[in-house]
Amino acid sequence: MINKKVVTLNEFIIEEQKGFPYATGELSSLLRDIVFAAKLVNREVNKAGLVDILGTTGSSNVHGEEVKKLDVFAHEQFVNSLRTSGECCGVASEESPDFLSFDNERAKNAKYVVCIDPLDGSSNIDVNVSIGTIFSILERKTISGPCVLEDFLQAGFRQVAAGYVVYGAATLLVYTTGDGVNGFTLDPSIGEFCLSHPDIKIPEKGKIYSINESYRARFADSVNQFVDYCKVEDKASNRPYSCRYIGSMVADFHRNLLKGGIFMYPAMSTHPNGKLRLLYECNPMAFIIEQAGGLATSGEQRIMEISPQELHQRTPIFIGSKEMVYKVVEYINQEKLVGSVNGVSH
Numbered sequence: 178m179i180n181k182k183v184v185t186l187n188e189f190i191i192e193e194q195k196g197f198p199y200a201t202g203e204l205s206s207l208l209r210d211i212v213f214a215a216k217l218v219n220r221e222v223n224k225a226g227l228v229d230i231l232g233t234t235g236s237s238n239v240h241g242e243e244v245k246k247l248d249v250f251a252h253e254q255f256v257n258s259l260r261t262s263g264e265c266c267g268v269a270s271e272e273s274p275d276f277l278s279f280d281n282e283r284a285k286n287a288k289y290v291v292c293i294d295p296l297d298g299s300s301n302i303d304v305n306v307s308i309g310t311i312f313s314i315l316e317r318k319t320i321s322g323p324c325v326l327e328d329f330l331q332a333g334f335r336q337v338a339a340g341y342v343v344y345g346a347a348t349l350l351v352y353t354t355g356d357g358v359n360g361f362t363l364d365p366s367i368g369e370f371c372l373s374h375p376d377i378k379i380p381e382k383g384k385i386y387s388i389n390e391s392y393r394a395r396f397a398d399s400v401n402q403f404v405d406y407c408k409v410e411d412k413a414s415n416r417p418y419s420c421r422y423i424g425s426m427v428a429d430f431h432r433n434l435l436k437g438g439i440f441m442y443p444a445m446s447t448h449p450n451g452k453l454r455l456l457y458e459c460n461p462m463a464f465i466i467e468q469a470g471g472l473a474t475s476g477e478q479r480i481m482e483i484s485p486q487e488l489h490q491r492t493p494i495f496i497g498s499k500e501m502v503y504k505v506v507e508y509i510n511q512e513k514l515v516g517s518v519n520g521v522s523h
């Protein structure tokens with residue numbers, strides 16, 4: 178019996194690069210550098226229960242959130258790998274108040290900048306729930322020399338690549354360079370990511386909605402009306418849907434991407450721009466979901482058309498299956514006509 182050929186990530190990147198006749202290999206090389214760091218993070222995440230790497234560093238990050246040791250480790254691995262890549266002139270990381278500009282000879286004139294959430298969902302580290310890395314690659318706007326803030330503050334449609342790694346029961350890398358979405362599973366026995374989910378497409382309709390309903394009193398009426406719509410008993414439209422919320426965006430997003438569904442982190446009366454960050458959480462996930470046939474909106478506009486004003490800017494997000502995003506936007510638009518009781522206007 179002929180065994181199906183296993184396609185490694187490296188082979189896939191080489192093949193994909195052939196499809197871009199003017200490709201110089203810089204983006205491919207940058208992707209490899211990100212993947213190398215992800216393998217190092219994966220090794221520590223898998224050991225987290227065994228070595229004294231759990232618990233907090235006692236410090237907190239720029240957002241006042243408790244920083245876990247693994248967050249710091251992950252941030253360091255990606256920054257070190259990107260600094261020496263030669264293809265990246267700077268990084269904006271959730272773990273760093275300001276962007277980092279690489280001034281070594283190879284890096285300072287490099288073509289790309291990277292926005293990254295090194296370890297998303299870190300509050301789940303200690304309870305062995307899936308966590309993840311999310312990254313976004315942009316071509317710098319300045320020509321050469323140390324990168325500047327405007328190199329990072331670019332709308333999501335300018336991304337050249339985006340991806341995430343989910344460190345779960347298996348470790349998966351899912352990414353796009355604008356020509357579809359592909360998933361790779363890490364085979365620890367050979368240390369290689371192997372193509373396991375070619376050409377991922379999100380089902381147009383889904384049965385899963387993901388939202389932290391404990392904040393109901395803070396949501397706009399339109400959001401609560403959509404959530405109530407999801408709960409109605411109606412066989413014809415496959416309702417009630419199922420509520421699935423892990424509290425780790427990468428894990429919730431990945432499940433919805435494969436099965437169909439909608440993930441929502443809306444604006445709240447206490448957080449008018451929601452919680453999730455535009456540059457290194459929402460934009461990369463929006464690029465992936467659109468490439469997989471889904472939609473991503475802030476409720477006001479397409480996520481990838483938001484013009485960033487600051488590095489750690491937040492945005493409300495509704496992302497997933499086309500039909501489900503259309504439905505929640507329908508409620509949001511209706512509310513604009515009648516106003517909202519909870520004082521959260523869209």
Ligand code: P6P
Pocket residue numbers: 297298299300389424425426427452453
């Ligand atoms: P809440 C994790 O801290 C995170 O940034 C995302 O991964 C996750 O979707 C969200 O926050 C969970 O936030 O307010 O529901 O605990």
